[in-house]
Amino acid sequence: MEENQQVLIDSLPQGKLEESHYRMETAPIPEPGDGEILVRTTAFAITAGTRAGLQGSASYAGAPTTGIVMNGTGVGEVIASNVDAISTGSHVMAPTGWQQYSVQEAKAVTVIPEGHNPIHYLGPLGVNGLTAYFGLLRVGQPKAGETVMVSAAAGSVGHIVGQIARIRDCRVVGVTGSDAKCALLMSDLGFDAAVNHRDDGFRQSLKEATPDGVDVYFDNTGGDILGSALFRLNVGGRIACCGVVSQYDTDRPEPGPKGIPGLLINKRINMRGFLVFDYLEDYAAAREELSGWLESGELKSLTDEISGLEAAPGAFVDLLAGGNVGTRVVRLDQ
Template sequence: MSNRQVILATLPQGKLGPEHFRIEEAARPVPAEGQVLVRTLYVSLDAASRAWMQGATYRAGLEAGEVMAGMALAEVIESRSSHLVIGDLVFAETGWQAFAAVAANGLVRLPRIEPLTYLLSIYGVPGLTAYFGLLECGRPKAGDTVVVSAAAGAVGSIAGQIARLKGCRTVGIAGGAAKCGVLTGELGFDAALDYKAGNLLDDLRAACPDGIDVYFDNTGGCILDACLSNMTNHGRVVCCGAVSQYDGGVAGSGSLAVPGMVIIKSLTLRGFLLADFLENREQAMLELKGWVGSGQLRVREDVLEGLDSLPAGLIGLLGGENVGKRMVKVL
């Protein structure tokens, strides 16, 4: 009846390390009226988790001593709500623990598909974020040049493939030759640039001689600077993430080309949250399922095993270890 938990022991002042977490055993929670007790199956690992440690974002900041926050695919094992029954699958904020009691109101019953992990990757937050961020905010047209940073990550790997499916020339930016090889060799990107090698500004000019029409930004910082310098007039920048500033970075650092290039080139920069577009979720799911089913869109996942692997999994994610969506299977 115990509940294994990962606790955020202390808030990091610099880079996140294993010393900032500890493992504890607690009593398994008992659901109150209107709640369900869920067993955590897969915990989603997201770079934004590091930003939560710096203070309030689109959610409250984290405090030392709390169960580490996180979203998970979970199965209902006890219900005190008419909304959900035992055996239902849900995507819920469980935190990093084996069991959680969560409010049933607002939870959506998910279909049982194979593999289940797709509910956290292509049919979950990454897939929908890539879909709406690119198509609704970037508004690419056939023939456009689209550049995606963190292109081997959960969102970037999907956004780049969608751009290609919409008839765009797609250039990915990633760290290391191996990741760049995956982008061009497996995921269909037209070109891939290693920001850790060479001069990114020069490499972008060579790869995008006519400029960048749409830049899907997952990093911020110096990569954003380099892309802004090579945008076409009236280009569009999708502001999806700022991973360069999460782990020991300084919020607002970099981006020296803002606002100069934005003004000179009449650029549009648009930030967004997935919640802005969820009313059109079913339309997005239909198109994503069609692409996956036909083999036109490939899904890359990085699945680790065991609750104890969560701290190292997040640290490695921030260091760029993963290709595709990283998650942890809770055994």
């Protein structure tokens, strides 16, 4: 009989995450109860924020724990359904985790409309695309002609932030971790400038890339990049605090940068954190606008595909070291 292959959290990382913090297991395929569906995962996303969950710094994720399937958003096919509104054979986005089969409550899934590419629900039409959309437009509130800076700019959230800013006629400056990624942001995604945060001359390069200062900084990283951005922010600037990926892969996160609150006061900067879930009621409208941009070609979705469940732990370790370009997706259907 077919079984359910899973990747479990075997131990919690002290210091950097390693593949050995995970183990593979097989379990029986679960049975859906009343109001539930059985989903066969076709692909899932590996996202930086789940490292914060393992660290215990993401309060919404609860306390980190071992012996459970690694969490993650996936897409898959409905194999069996006890929900009238969801038919067998349809495709859904769901909190599948890193496993082949999962039972889901109807309220936990998003049915993917026919004709939509399910993989887009792990990227631009999924959690990360919505994060980029609401964080930039609602928190950052960019105006045409302003300069928008984004960190982890070649990552899943970041590459969408930069493109939305470009669509809104802003000057876009990306910060990322390699010269190749910088070149790609400018040649393929229309960024005006890109700066490598691993270069010794990063602060000077950022200054040169932002001659008119920065009006909106979309912060995916915290750390030194946030510290540098603070000095480039214009009076009345906005910082959308999205994530702190520079401080996730450690058990000794550094304190916040210098200049807070002094620079915030003197430059009247609005620094605001947000969670994408804050905008749940507006997801449908945002997806409509994002879909329109995808169809018109104004928004490109970069995915970085890996094949097979057993490759997921290594792919996560590599993502935290900057190995991904766009949304890292593990495919189970190839």
